[in-house]
Amino acid sequence: MSITKEHVYVMQLDQLPILIGKEVHIKNESIALFRLSNGEVRAIGSRCPHTNGPLAEGIVSGEFVYCPLQDWKVSLVTGHVQPPDEGTVPTYDVILKNGEIYVSL
Template sequence: MSAMMEKVKLFKLEELPVLIGKEVEVNGESIAVFRLDSGDVYAIGSRCPHTNGPLAEGIVSGEFVYCPLKDWKVSLITGEVQPPDEGQVKTYQTEVMNREVFIHV
């Protein structure tokens, strides 16, 4: 039995700088949201599975963010930590409509 996904408005697209993460809290979940050079918006769990580092403060390169504490490379698409490190963060579906960013939780 799958729970119904809720679509939540986060902010205007202009409030999310390109390649700079933004941390939000939705329904008690801490989420890091990113806008890439391509304009695509991704959202992942905001804490590194290794150090609990704030991923929203990490450096974005391509479709990855680097944990600011230990430099672990995390995919913004799959949430998977890249080898040789291991782990995964939750990913969230995002949507941009009328220049506003929504997330499905």
């Protein structure tokens, strides 16, 4: 059985500043969106697995975000916390189409 993902419109691309996270809520999911300096948009679960800190408020460096509460480094690609710390946040596929951001759920 194949499960089809739904592509949910989130916002216009120009509403998401480069390197500044934004938390959005879609279908009971709290998601942190990030627009990287290379123009890619990444979406991960919005809460740090360690402190429940708001990742959308963290500092972005390359393809990572640092939790604003404990400085845990979380990959915006895989959702994994950088060792020696442990944990994972969900990742979501992002589609950019005609200047619009969609997240796949």
